[in-house]
Amino acid sequence: MKDKDRASHFNPNPSPFKYLWSLDPKVTFLNHGSFGACPIAVLSFQQQLRSQLEQEPLRFFTREWEPLLDGAKSRLAAFVGTDVEDVVFVPNATTGVNCVLRSLIFYPTDEILTTNHEYNACRNALDFIASRTGAKVVVAQIPFPLDSPQQVVEAVIERVSPKTRLALLDHVTSQTGLILPLQELVQQLQARGVDTLVDGAHAPGMIPLNLREIGATYYTGNCHKWLCAPKGAAFLYVRRDKHSEIRPLTISHGANSPRTDKSRFQLEFDWMGTDDPTAYMCVPEAIAFLGSLLPGGWDELRQHNHQLALQARQLLCETLEVLPPCPEEMIGSMAVVPIPSVLENRNFLSIRDELFDRYSIQVQMVPWQETPKLLLRISAQIYNTIKEYEYLGKALRELIAESGG
Structure with a gap:
């Protein structure tokens, strides 16, 4: 037409x-939820950063890049309720899920629990890991339509067994738009010795987020959706005691860096090769801009x-x-x-x-x-x-x- x-x-x-x-x-x-939409003011700020990068690339990456990145992480960490040492940038939540799944070691005796509402891309990653390791994917059938959050808790906990090693859960389901009772799920799973990997793609900016209170082992979320940052900005949170186990998908200079002022977890994820880091650096600008729209x-x-x-x-x-x-x-x-x-x-x-x-x-x-x-x-x-x-x-x-x- x-x-x-x-x-x-x-x-x-x-x-x-x-x-x-x-x-x-x-x-x-x-359909803001699918890919988000970035405000003109934030895109303008990103263009300024890109100009800064291209005018003097060596100066940008050797002097300006790390302070800008660290400042952006600090602002993001405060917004999602965690310590800056425990959060790193990744391009999207799917990458965050893959980083965790590809880092952990699974055995044929292990079970990995998820739900029938899990996002297809992350479910594919789960199936890939299972096919490589022999671990079994167990699917909790959350009913839909449903009457209460308690039905979610019952459906998930019912499928926990002594073999359950990890639970991959959405915070906000993509297909059905449900906010799952995440904190209760995490607490009940932890009480049974099960670690949690949360796909929080839609949560940052949509709902109040305090990762300390939630208590998940791993949590990843997008900044390009409801935070309205440019495409290519997301984060991965890893609980402090698990830092040494989680590696980025791309191993680069941070793997043998002699620096002692930052953890290897930070050094490895900060630099995975030359790319355009400006989407990450725009996160504080997006947080400030969206936060200024209403009194x-x-x-x-x-x-x-x-x-x-x-x-x-x-x-x-x-x-x-x-x-x-x-x-x-x-x-x-x-x-x-x-x-x-x-x-x-x-x-x-x-x-x-x-x-x-x-x-x-x-x-x-x-x-x-x-x-x-x-x-x-x-x-x-x-x-x-x-x-x-x-x-x-x-x-x-x-x-x-x-x-x-």
Whole structure:
């Protein structure tokens, strides 16, 4: 469909905050959760750093790079509630998961526990490790829809055995948008002698995060999603007593560095070869920028996005005549709505593409293993408005009517 045809459907009243991003004004963008979106001001700051790098590369990497990186780590560590010595930068949360899994030694007698909601990329990494080591992947079946967080705890703990060595858990599930009761899960697993690796890809910036309180053995999260840093910025937290066991995927100069002012854990992850480190260095700028948008700072921003997600979910459930699949307490800034059965036979990609091609709506469609077979996942960022979800509801009603619903 031509752009001029799309424009007739487009919501004419976008949020004034949308102009702080370089998002296409012709697109109703309701999928912040997939890849995030970086504000113009943060991208401008990154360009300044890139210019600084390219004007004098040797000076940048020998004099300016490490202080900038250390400053960024310090600000991030404070934001996620941990000590700077225990956190390092990685390009994305999937890399963080792989670093831990590839570093640990598993045996054929070991079991690695995960859930049926685990992100596909990380589940693939888990299966790869199992195929190499002979360890067994055990999957806890968390029901969906569900009525309470306690169902998650029961499903996971039920699958723990004396052979369970590690549990790989999402903090916020990608497919179903659920905030899992992570602290309780970590405590119960630790009481049974099981270490935890948390895929917190969506958590930083979406929900308050205090890694000291959570107590996970390993935790990785993205900065490019709800923190709105540039693509290529994420972190890996490793509990202090486990530093010596975890190595980066790329072994470089830090492996035999004679320096004693930093741990090998820091030295190895800080330098894995020449790349563009500016995304990491923009994390403090992103934290400051997003925190300046509302008078109440980050607390108000998270609450605003949470309330918008709840309001949008309710609107869409009423529009589609379906029930909310989980309690409000398990939702952050993303929410899932079941798609009526009349569209279940449609490929999820074809529906997503049709929403974009006909209506200029970007939203995530998710295939699910059981009924409901098809899920709509919406994201709520400060640049979104409730009118955009109303527009999405009307578009879906048209598709349903055309399918005989």
